[in-house]
Amino acid sequence: MAIVASANSEPLIRNDETMKYRPLGRTGLSVSALSFGCMRLADDPPLNEKLLSRAIELGVNYFETTRFYLGGTCQHRTAPGVKGKTDRVIVSGKSGLGADTTAHSFRKEIELQLDILGLSHFKFYQVGWIQWKNFPYLLRRGGALDALRRAQDEGLVQHIGFTGHDEPENVIKMAETGLFDSFTVPYNMINRAYEPAIRRAGELGVGVVAMTPVAGGVLSCPSPALREAIGLDLPTPAIALRFVLSNPNISTACSGMNTMQMLEENVASVGKFEPQEENFQQMCAGLDRLREKAGGRFCTFCNYCAGCPVKLNVGQLMEIWQHDKAFQLHDWARDALKALPEEARPDRCTFCGACESKCPNTINIRERIKELIPAAT
Numbered sequence: 001m002a003i004v005a006s007a008n009s010e011p012l013i014r015n016d017e018t019m020k021y022r023p024l025g026r027t028g029l030s031v032s033a034l035s036f037g038c039m040r041l042a043d044d045p046p047l048n049e050k051l052l053s054r055a056i057e058l059g060v061n062y063f064e065t066t067r068f069y070l071g072g073t074c075q076h077r078t079a080p081g082v083k084g085k086t087d088r089v090i091v092s093g094k095s096g097l098g099a100d101t102t103a104h105s106f107r108k109e110i111e112l113q114l115d116i117l118g119l120s121h122f123k124f125y126q127v128g129w130i131q132w133k134n135f136p137y138l139l140r141r142g143g144a145l146d147a148l149r150r151a152q153d154e155g156l157v158q159h160i161g162f163t164g165h166d167e168p169e170n171v172i173k174m175a176e177t178g179l180f181d182s183f184t185v186p187y188n189m190i191n192r193a194y195e196p197a198i199r200r201a202g203e204l205g206v207g208v209v210a211m212t213p214v215a216g217g218v219l220s221c222p223s224p225a226l227r228e229a230i231g232l233d234l235p236t237p238a239i240a241l242r243f244v245l246s247n248p249n250i251s252t253a254c255s256g257m258n259t260m261q262m263l264e265e266n267v268a269s270v271g272k273f274e275p276q277e278e279n280f281q282q283m284c285a286g287l288d289r290l291r292e293k294a295g296g297r298f299c300t301f302c303n304y305c306a307g308c309p310v311k312l313n314v315g316q317l318m319e320i321w322q323h324d325k326a327f328q329l330h331d332w333a334r335d336a337l338k339a340l341p342e343e344a345r346p347d348r349c350t351f352c353g354a355c356e357s358k359c360p361n362t363i364n365i366r367e368r369i370k371e372l373i374p375a376a377t
Helices: 045-057 074-082 103-117 132-139 144-154 168-175 195-204 215-220 224-230 236-246 260-270 277-293 314-325 330-339 365-376
Strands: 021-023 030-032 034-037 062-064 090-095 122-127 157-163 182-186 207-211 252-256
Touching: 030 034, 034 260, 045 074, 045 260, 062 207, 062 252, 074 090, 074 103, 090 103, 103 122, 103 144, 122 144, 122 182, 132 144, 132 168, 144 157, 157 207, 168 182, 168 195, 182 195, 195 207, 215 236, 224 236, 224 277, 236 252, 236 260, 236 277, 252 260, 314 330, 314 365, 330 365
Parallel strands: 034 062, 034 252, 062 090, 090 122, 122 157, 157 182, 182 207, 207 252
Antiparallel strands: 021 030
């Protein structure tokens, strides 16, 4: 691959008539409030090209990709839609690392992803799926960080970020190293676990990309309880996006979109939205009240309950219960239960209590499983 003199610094595409923009930490870049997660693109090249082109036309200027989504086809599906526009949008790349990752292998991955996407450089490249326990793999001599620093020196990468699902306190520790310009974590109305890390990012000047703002589609279902808690008379997906963007430390809400209707609706929901700090605090208070109504004991999806003697996915059942009872996402919960194979349904539970004895939140798991049985049969 030819080495370029420096990462391209042309202004990013904007459409101030349809989209609001926010600083991406201290990078000097302004990103669209709504960004595009490309992991849900369909196996439909003409549709993808039209969809991504339309997103750019509407002012979306951040597109999150990796070679490892969609069976290795994510970036192939993305490339035609951003062709000819890549100098003025952020198309981020991402790769993970392990015990066998070297500077050479990481550099080859960066080059491969650039080639697939038709880019001369990445404005952002992310270390993916990272955990604090694996952080030494990044830092060691001849490792991934060496590859990233050299790529920055040569103009192939401008900024570095990380993504992951590690514990919030570990995300804070990684952000505090000063190595990263941004991080990407899940954040939405029904998963606020990363709020402390997001707040710390604001203090550090680190950009935050909120993935799963609509909870992977869970928040596409109606919920009178959430509408009342947030205080907005809007469809649930619009409420979900506005909640995320009301957090002053979020740079962009990254939504996986694969239809033109979804794109247009999301842009209409947030493109001209003007969040207020006071409103965000009221939204959080409303969501906290919902948690209290559900008994105050919330599943944190730590998975300590794993190891069911009859092989039930107890964590999954607790997630369904929580979405149903706490957030009144009844349609989603019913469909999720019906979709379970017979051997995974709650009526298979023997109520032995093994999972309850391991729960750090002291949740009455057996009682909650009993409450799910009628909807699953």
